[in-house]
Amino acid sequence: MDKMDVKAPISIFTSNYQTAEFMKSMRDLASLAGVLKELSTEKMYDSPIEIIRFLNVIQLINEASLGIKDPIDNEEILYYRYQSTYSQDNEPPTLAQITRMLTILERNNWIIKQSRQIKMRDRGKNLMDGLIRMGNDALAYYLQDDIGRSLFQARRDAEISAAYDDQGISGGNKIASMIYNVEEAIKQLEERQLELLADRNALPQLEKINQLMLELETKLNERLQQFGTVEESTKMSDLMRRGTAAISKGTSLSLSLLTKYIRFVNMQLTPTADTISPEKVRQFILAMHSPQANSNIPTAHDILSFMEQNQYEQEAMDGLWVPVKFAAPIGPQDITDAIYYLQTYEPKLEKPMSHQLEDEYEEIEMDVRPIKEALQDASWKMTQSLIDTERIENYLTEHGETEMEELIVESSSNKWHDAILSLLAVSALTSNNKVEQQPIEQAKDYEKQWEWIDDDDKRFTVRQYPYDDE
């Protein structure tokens, strides 16, 4: 294997964009797109036959330039050659259509129209080959049934990988694609295995699936081995592990399906026995609980699927007996009553809804002082609401320490009732530690409409707390 030490395969994804070769290859694809654009009109999509007519025309030019057929001089020759070659086409393109096709091809540099000959250019030939391969691959793909399709595609992946990667040209992520397709096929097969067992005519299909699976196993292992030596990256070894696991699961699944089916078919060819071995029955019941992946032992569901084939009379309807499970029957009258009830429903609101909220207690730890302050504050607020202390406080704020009699008379008036209110306010302020009284020797006299019972009572000054002068 001397290809081993060759550098990574040629790939447009890892190539240098600035090279002329890269530019040319991209331009090739642009040219392909230009031609395909003409093919992608709505008419083409609605009647895909038009596509093959177009390809037929290119094929004729191609064959002529390869020397398989005579050279094509002009449009008319092409027109008649089309009719003689594709005689099964009931609606061959008209001369005008052929002329238009040639114009498209010439504009995109697929062909050269010379005076005496229409010639295929290299670009046209390469792209044409690619298109034909694509179409044939698609046809082969769709010819498979839906389980076979993924298997077929996986095998194609392996073949393409061999044709490209081994020659130093990247075929794309073919190994990953192959493994993906194998996994898809297995998923399909798992979902549909019961269906296949229930089908009397599934044997050829099961055989084919198994055949494909076995071929694939060989191919995939070959491929994986080859790649294993080339690229030792972890990404690759993960992929290889996935691939090996998938294919071994796939082969044992398809093999087990096939052998189960064959066991069932063979069983019907045996003569009717008249003894039953209890030990065999016991062993079988134990085995059918969770049979090995590649065994030919059917599960209970498999057996029910085989019964669906209805080989014995009325076997298909005789599945199991289970307890009756009806939904409770609802009569039309019940429904009518229910609708009437809903339509005429009025909520009853005789009593107001009463619901007691449960008290919620919250545990909070805190200092005693703020509580005391809070309580004092609260009682002060209450006092304030009963006794008007504002005038006294304002006066003290303005004048600072004041004699008792002066405070009483000046803050309001020398009237008797004002004196009572003022005294109340002073006593409230005092008791709430808002003001403080200090005894003095002499006090001034004010003119007033009332007298102290004891003149000593006026020998005090009043000052606010906290003291303004401190």
Add this chain to the structure above:
Amino acid sequence: MMMTNDLPFDNTLMMMNSLKGYLTTEEELAFMQLLFSSSASIKGANYGLAKKDLVKMLGINNGDDEAFHSFINRLNAALSRYFRVIYDARRDRVIVMMHVTAKHAKSTLSSEALAIMLYLFYHQEVLGHEFTLLHQILVDFGHESLNANRKLKNNIDQLKKIGAVTDFESVSEEAFMLTAIGVHMFSESFLRRTTEFAQETQLSKEEVMKFFNRYNLHIEEENE
């Protein structure tokens, strides 16, 4: 007794209408009640009707077993393709079971649950054991799979839920026994195919039924 099998299959549930010819009005009502109460979604695990309620509905004496079994036999004769009325002597209840096609049977129970059910069926109906120990099921089915114990119990729970299996209380270990539902659950065709697979040869239905002691059951029913 199996003359209903001769009717063309196309007639399907038309049979239900001809039931009137087999039953008196009281019996017809009792049957409808029976169908209704056998529904799992209505009665939970306690399927069916107690015999004494049914007897009351039918207006026959509690001791008159002949009239009671005549009722059940006539129902089964008429309906055997689609329904089967069974009397669970142990629980003293009457239950209606329904025929499910092979295709739809697959959605009723998992493969594993069916295998365990078959095992219990074989152990109790063929070998004649009264109950089966959980330990023994574990030993036989345990394999080396992860969480085998839990999976097994989940599957047995499935069986309990449809009333096919019940706990057997009289032993100290965990044990299970089939109910009347469990005894009747497997169709003859299923038992036949399973046994054929086990023997890898064709077998006659009679042979298989004999093996599973089903014939005794039939004879008993007919004699009752």
